[in-house]
Amino acid sequence: MTQLSDSPVRYGLVSRILHWGMAALFAAQFLSAAAHWGLPRENALRDTLWSYHTTLGFTLFLLVMVRGAWGLANIARRPTHAGAMARAATIGHVAIYGLMVLVPFSRILASGGGTRGLRYLGFQIFPAREAEIAWTQVLAEWHGQMGWTLALLALGHIGMALIWHRLVRRDDVLATMAGR
Numbered sequence: 376m377t378q379l380s381d382s383p384v385r386y387g388l389v390s391r392i393l394h395w396g397m398a399a400l401f402a403a404q405f406l407s408a409a410a411h412w413g414l415p416r417e418n419a420l421r422d423t424l425w426s427y428h429t430t431l432g433f434t435l436f437l438l439v440m441v442r443g444a445w446g447l448a449n450i451a452r453r454p455t456h457a458g459a460m461a462r463a464a465t466i467g468h469v470a471i472y473g474l475m476v477l478v479p480f481s482r483i484l485a486s487g488g489g490t491r492g493l494r495y496l497g498f499q500i501f502p503a504r505e506a507e508i509a510w511t512q513v514l515a516e517w518h519g520q521m522g523w524t525l526a527l528l529a530l531g532h533i534g535m536a537l538i539w540h541r542l543v544r545r546d547d548v549l550a551t552m553a554g555r
Contacts, residue, residue, distance in 0.1 A: 381449040385551045393442045394552060404431050405526045433495045436479035454551050474525040485515035
């Protein structure tokens with residue numbers, strides 16, 4: 376039977392579903408941002424991909440909260456690693472998690488004080504305002520830059536998993552995240 380919680384030898388089913396599911400959703404999110412940035416205006420593909428950016432971002436924000444709570448609940452049971460690379464990995468994971476919270480939060484905050492408001496899956500989260508609340512817009516000015524930084528950290532995360540763990544160390548880190 377598949378173990379739901381993490382253990383010292385492998386990540387449990389919930390952690391793996393959150394990790395790989397969110398990885399796929401973040402890939403879609405980065406694709407929508409790249410299309411928005413790289414394709415010309417009035418492009419059908421650009422418009423289609425961009426149309427889900429806000430909804431997907433809010434969904435990812437909610438999933439990050441769930442994933443963070445689940446990770447904290449399982450922290451004592453998770454596989455452990457030692458040494459300088461483990462400390463570097465911890466710093467990298469903290470940076471990734473921090474940006475996974477901060478990037479969508481910056482836009483959610485801006486929506487709360489903005490003239491367009493925010494709807495999520497048909498529900499009104501924040502109504503549109505007559506005038507912006509200036510302080511809610513400040514962090515949102517960095518939304519794109521933080522998002523691309525998150526994308527680069529995610530690529531580094533993938534690179535470390537494939538190059539360091541798979542090719543150099545030949546350890547079982549990928550297997551623990553795959554459930555083997």
